[in-house]
Amino acid sequence: MTVIPKDSRLRYHCQLRQSAEERHAETHPLTWRLREDGARVGFEEYCAKEGYQSARQTLTQRTPADIIDTMKQANVRGRGGGGFSAGVKWGLTQVGDHLPRGYLICNADEMEPGTFKDRLLLEQLPHLLIESMIIAGYANRSCYGYIFLRGEYVEAARSVALAIEEARQAGLLGSDIAGSGFDFDIALHTGAGRYICGEETALINSLEGKRANPRAKPPFPGQSGAWGKPTVVNNVETLCNVPSVMQHGADWYQGLSGGLSEDGGTKLYGVSGLVERPGLWELPIGTSGREILERAGGMRQGHTLKAWLPGGGSTGFLLPEHLDLPMDFGTIGQYGSRLGTGLIAVVSERQSIVSLLRNLEQFFARESCGWCTPCRDGLPWTVKILQALERGEGKPEYIEILEQHTLGLNPARTFCAHAPGAMMPLESAIRHFRADFEAGIAHAPLEGVS
Structure with a gap:
């Protein structure tokens, strides 16, 4: 049994298993800025690594409709488990010019069993999320943003709260952001840790101070969400793709998969369970389960693979013969499971x-x-x-x-x-x-x- 020192457990569970030499801005948009020591990337360091450039350019040079069209063309699909097109979801807030300004909510609750990818971004790269929300808020005509964070993520809460204040002091949140005329701010809301808040309308109810029950749809949140206003709810990893898509374009994003999948972009894949090196990797979407498991060092000595969950506790079991399948939304769905969050949980032959x-x-x-x-x-x-x-x-x-x-x-x-x-x-x-x-x-x- 591996003994983890008390003060290092947090880093152990959200460790990125790729070195800086492996990660580049052109191929690893989510993680290339991360530090080798796992420490938080602060405001100045983030800005030195092209941080907030995409937000400044987008707010002053592009229209909300143009941003949404680019997101649709890039086909940025929800990384929280649903796989729904973010661009299509954003487009719901543009149906009718009569709609009032609404809200942008980042779902950072991450309650899916076996999942810890958003935790990495929240703790170590919070400014990427802040920049992403600024662009998404502008595209969706949002007047305010909320980060709905599970209460157990104490370190993530500290990191995000500091990032919000740093961005506000730099004039990147509040009134007239970067001289664009766009007013937008963000609040951090820590929830009580309920799995049902992964359902967006239950999350909205909880944010409003109500019991976290799902709502009937329609109306969809894009027309009537938080406090009756148009609302977009996106996962942390989904939003963190936005700055690079705006900077490099839809074709570039589609090309990141390298032909492995019809889906575009990269994905934060991970492995937990009885493997040699649990952790996370940013890889082209469509990377096979076998390659991901090999990056984790394979099963621990004395254990053989019996089955695996491809993306959290609410996905279907796959067998060892399925390891060569591309880990994307469509392929995994054809075999009676779901990609879910893309974090593999392995089951040993020794386990019941x-x-x-x-x-x-x-x-x-x-x-x-x-x-x-x-x-x-x-x-x-x-x-x-x-x-x-x-x-x-x-x-x-x-x-x-x-x-x-x-x-x-x-x-x-x-x-x-x-x-x-x-x-x-x-x-x-x-x-x-x-x-x-x-x-x-x-x-x-x-x-x-x-």
């Missing part, structure tokens, strides 16, 4: 798939907002069945009941995507490892699950 599922479903059951019955009642029942199978006290019909849950808790029957996301790893685990579930069936008749 049923126990792993029970742990995941306990998390999802606990994090349900309780708004709709299938999610509120279905997820705890799933946990009870998995607990019985884990103890070897299951009944033959339990596996069929679990399969019925994966069909019943789908988007057509639940208010949001929380329960369907919880069902994806369960469905894929039963499909690939049915024998593991059958091993939990008792040989003697037992009472039902209490």
Whole structure:
């Protein structure tokens, strides 16, 4: 077991495993400015590394419509898990000139199990996010921006709060930014740490001081979001692509994938679990799972790969034979999973798939907002069945009941995507490892699950 000194745990979990020699502005737009020692990049250092140049040029030389068109052409897809086009989402705020100025919200809650990529950017490169939000706010005619940050990210909160103040003192937030006539400021809001806030309307409700329940759509936030105003919600990594897209153009961004994928840009990929070198890498989108796992040094000695989650706890399990698939949105979706956040969690042959599922479903059951019955009642029942199978006290019909849950808790029957996301790893685990579930069936008749 690796022992991590208390004062170094934070850096261990968000370590970028690429040296400065490997990273360049033309090929690594998200990470080329990072320091080798993992320390925070301050305002002066960020400016010396071309920081805020894109924002100054964009605000004075381009129109909001032009910026949105460039984002659409670049096809910057959401890096928080959904993969929706940021340009299309931004375009919703431009439907009708009568719409008032609204809000830009950065979703920095990062509650997806096994995910720690945004934490790296928030702690070590906060000014990239600030610059990105200035451009995005201008494009969406936003009057104010919010960074919705999970409360447990204490170091990230300190780093971002300092960056906001540094930018404000430099005249890059507030009134008449860089002499452009654009007024925009940002506030840091630390949330209570709820997974459901990954759903944008639940996040908006929480920001407004309400219970974090999802809202019915339509209307979509682009027309009526925070406090009834047009609102854009984007993930940290998604937004951090914006300055380089504005500076280098859509064709350049599309070319970053090097032909590995129809998607454009790079992606912060990572690996956690029983591997030699857990960490993060900025790689062309479409890089194979095998290459990412090899960069992590492969499985730890004495362990072999049984399965892997490609992008967090709410994605479906893939097998070792799937490692050569391009890690992009379309390809992974064709094999019954999702790219999600792009951070691989490996499962060793020594680990019980049923126990792993029970742990995941306990998390999802606990994090349900309780708004709709299938999610509120279905997820705890799933946990009870998995607990019985884990103890070897299951009944033959339990596996069929679990399969019925994966069909019943789908988007057509639940208010949001929380329960369907919880069902994806369960469905894929039963499909690939049915024998593991059958091993939990008792040989003697037992009472039902209490």
